[in-house]
Amino acid sequence: MKTLKLAALAVAVLSATSFSSLVQADISANFGATSNYLWRGVTQSSNDVSVSGGIDYSSESGFYAGTWIGSIDWGVDGTENDFYLGYGGESGDFTYDVGYIYYMYPATGYEDSDFGEVYFNGGYGAFSFGVAYTINSQADDDAPFGTGDLYYSVGYGFDLPNEFGLGLTYGYYDFDSDDAVYGDVDYGHFQIDLSKGDFTLSVSKADDESGDDDTKFVVSWGTSF
Secondary structure (H helix, E strand, O other), X not given: OOOOHHHOXXXXXXXXXXXXXXXXXXXEEEEEEEOOOEEOOEEOOOOOOEEEEEEEEEOOXXXXXXXXXXXXXXXXXXXXXXXXXXXXXXXXXXXXXXEEEEEEOOOOOOOOOOEEEEEEEEEEOOEEEEEEEEEEEOOOOOOOOOOOOEEEEEEEEEEEHHHEEEEEEEEEEEOOXXXXXXXXXXXXXXEEEEEEOOEEEEEXXXXXXXXXXXXXXXXXXEEEO
């Protein structure tokens, strides 16, 4: 999920899900395809098609765990394999989700790319927010995507007529990297998602510092069972 061109390394985005409505333990699977796999505003598939799938377990207590795999291309074909667990719930009108996720890139050409984050996501009505902090990484500590990086996001979503939905997201990546070596690589990005049923049309734009600042138009499909 991390391909900053200047670092030679990075929602169809991994997004927060509220598990507060679960009434019993459940195992589910998901499958999806997108014309361009974007992660935090940056393409992970060289602006090409990506397919993905995953399996999730969730219990009535709020605990959940799962795994997800998606096709990527950082100059060579590979896969992103995610493993995560956490706890979600609600308090009044406030929803929360706290957990850990590990991003693994097993293909040749993706050495020293794996990393793990702890995250917290919250929501109140139509508003959402989140923060993720890198706690372990195969990258050097003073490099982008090393330990100590922070990612923040805020969002707002609402229903439109004819069962359409509109979501607005702004995210900002604050890298704990050596500016003298890597320069200023912190960046923000904005995304608009128009959805209906299993389909989503997205428009995304990231700052120049991301190394991937072209405006992107993406069509995605996903289902779960």
